[in-house]
Amino acid sequence: MLSPFIFKHHQENKNLFLERFPANQVNRSLQAWDAADEYICNYVEQEQLFTSNTNILIFNDSFGALSANFKDHCVTTVTDSIISHQGLVHNFELNHLPLDNITCITSLEALPNNVSVVLYKVPKNKALLIEQLINIKNSLKEGTIFIAADKAKNIQKTTLAIFEKYLGNTTTSLAVKKARLIFCQLNNSQHYEVPKPTTWEISTPKLTLSNLANVFAREKLDIGARHFIQNLGDVNKYKEIIDLGCGNGIVGLSILAQHPQANITFVDESYMAVASAKLNVENNFPDLVSQCQFITNDCLHNFDSDSVDAIFCNPPFHQQNAVTDHIAWQMFKDSYKVLRKKGELRIVGNRQLGYHIKMKRLFGNNTLIASDNKFVTLSSIKK
Missing domain, CATH: 3.40.50.150 (Vaccinia Virus protein VP39)
Structure with missing residues (x-):
């Protein structure tokens, strides 16, 4: 060290x-x-x-x-x-x-x-x-x-x-x-109003998304998230789900659109991201807010072991201004601990990042769900 x-x-x-x-x-x-x-x-x-x-x-x-x-x-x-x-x-x-x-x-x-x-x-x-x-x-x-x-x-x-x-x-x-x-x-002669959250819509699933200032891709759906929500798989077989690195909550919201019985925990290290995710659940699925938790956290620190059925994650590859994969690696390790037996970690990432190697090292298995010229959706099952 x-x-x-x-x-x-x-x-x-x-x-x-x-x-x-x-x-x-x-x-x-x-x-x-x-x-x-x-x-x-x-x-x-x-x-x-x-x-x-x-x-x-x-x-x-x-x-x-x-x-x-x-x-x-x-x-x-x-x-x-x-x-x-x-x-x-x-x-x-x-x-x-x-x-x-x-x-x-x-x-x-x-x-x-x-x-x-x-x-x-x-x-x-x-x-x-x-x-x-x-x-x-x-x-x-x-x-x-x-x-x-x-x-x-x-x-x-x-x-x-x-x-x-x-x-x-x-x-x-x-x-x-x-x-x-x-x-x-400092000159206080002119007053400015704090900007309101940026709001935009997507058609599939039909959602209105509001985004506070420090949310990643706050002005439109980023292409990685678009790839991911098109390849979520059969979410109805899971009850307890985590949207890890939730941002504005687009992944968890897409799961709720398919599976309104799910209990979803939205987790991010950004206070504004978690607040945006909560706002978006309240606006799009007001009757399902009680089934959701919103937690600002360092990955899944202090989450109970063997406590959830599935984790969906769009991991970051930078911290502050530094490019690094250590956050993704921590997310994968925490996910392995928190998932129940036969639970699934499903992620999206840039092709060149080689996340399949890390996931296979942890879980002993990894499946390519979908790919295009830039992104891959990958899945590992806890045996």
């Missing part, structure tokens, strides 16, 4: 040992922090921006690098990922840091209004960026210090125009280690 990565805290001449979460992932070469984290911390220290017990609001802190560096202040950290929350706690424990001054809130909760400084990691998702900036503008007072950070290549003129539009006068720093900072002067 590789040693944890070292994040230098220059002012106190200390090191933080940070791991990506979950800590047992196969690809240990992926860092739990980046140059943008370093830049924003070093800038704050050099400029001596903080007094004692400054109220800091931190957005999109993937594994706690920013929060850990400012542990002596009153920190509220906002993320849409339960894994990021768990990663923060894990890294605080790894470094024997107290969590007394840290408040973790989700992307669905109201922001505190007694904030002096906002430290903001720019998300990849433009819709989430806009919604977060509007919430900042509507919740915080003028004069609040706002500093954002990202890789320099991601900070385009269009990006800066978004900050300028929703927050106020915007400037940038020079690039350091291929990262840049964005500075905004």
